[in-house]
Amino acid sequence: MAQPLFRAPVGTRDLLPPESGRRRRLVSVFADLADRSGFGLLESPIFEELGVFQRLGASNDVVTKELFEFFDKGDPPRHLALRPELTASVCRAFAEHRPTPPWKIWYSGPQFRYERPQAGRYRQFDQVGVETLGTDDPHADVEVIGLGLRFYEALGMKQVRLLVNSLGDSESRPSYVAALAEYLRSRHGELSDQARLTLERNPLRVLDSKREQDQPVIAAAPVMADFLSGASAEHFAAVRAGLDSVGAAYEISPRLVRGLDYYTRTTFEFAADALHTAQNAVGGGGRYDGLVEELGGPPAPGIGFALGVDRILMACDAEGAFAAAPAPVEVFVVDTAGGHSAAVLCDRLRQAGLGVDRAFDGRSMKAQMKRADRSGATVAAIVGPDEQAEGAVTVRDMRPGGGQRRVAEAEVVAVVTELLEGAD
């Protein structure tokens, strides 16, 4: 293979049409849903001061090993990092601007994590998400979770399951973690080496182990539900009741743990059953009642989710949903006359709001017609020497059995529009 001089860096890729257009449509479906639910768009920087992300958890790989960090040219240099997720940025923005709560925000964009790529995992990846800050009303949880569910539905996905759990608050969580750690230590000998390491860093995360060996131990582990404080249990019950009221199907997943340390109380995950890869979580989120404060802001509880665009699209492929489609071309302009006729014609048709493409390089009529066909255009507008001489255009219906006729330039838009109206 002739080796290209450069290629996209490891874990990144170029998104070409029509796939790129499909992603854009996905975001616009999400944007529409978020807008209609009272969420406004937050566009935050792609990089932040390192400290913004260090609150995500000292035991967390995302912070300790996977950050793309760098220094700028300041004096002294500032220590910055490409954002590995967006919740921290949203909280930082909240702490910085002090908007009136509840602050309901949606976002989309690239995020960066230095990991070994694998199915559904890239170093640069896209997420869409929402966050509601400044309220711990269980109905805020219900609204956020419901929005996620409706989004998958809007894409035509059917095989997405919602898993929910509560991690408890600052009172109940520590006692659970202590009990869990004690239990895990009692079965230390049965755990994998990896799980033992995880146990020392963050006992909760052991519940996430995918190793066969750990499964029996995990299955018998104590569950958070038994350790919830009265207030947390009540909050969780209200969230569940709310979900029931809007007909949102969910499963209680007592051992569901989120990756980032800031989560409290409600946690949830969207699992794509169509995906048989290791990464079948197409989205996840939860409550993070202390994060804003940790970033120097006022006490402000929050809840949100992030949905992985790449994984969602993989799941769509597996389900046959939300297919990619090339940008629609309605009219293809064929020009064998030379001069500016084709340019003028294209411009006129586009000004009329039509989707128009054309050929270049003065190729043969046959070649241009072939292009017209491949473009998927319903109509070909042909300008050759004859047409040019009489100020006319040949309008050809490209559909099987479609005919053609020569019309005056001034009538082209009307004739084409009429043909297209009969197209559907």
Add this chain to the structure above:
RNA sequence: GUGGCCGUAGCUCAGUAGGUUAGAGCGCCGGGUUGUGGUCCCGGAGGUCGGGGGUUCGACUCCCCUCGGUCACCCCA
């Protein structure tokens, strides 16, 4: 960071128990007489077989290194 598998034309792949000019399909370009696509037919361009080193009379085929891809662990969306 650890491990498995893979790396031949733009794409999807075939090929070689090591031996003359490396193949197919799709795509691309041209043509099938007199300006017109979708089917069909003919022709053509395009590959130093990821890169480097080694073994050999000779390697795309064997060995080593390296880069890249892919999948899994870890981590997470």
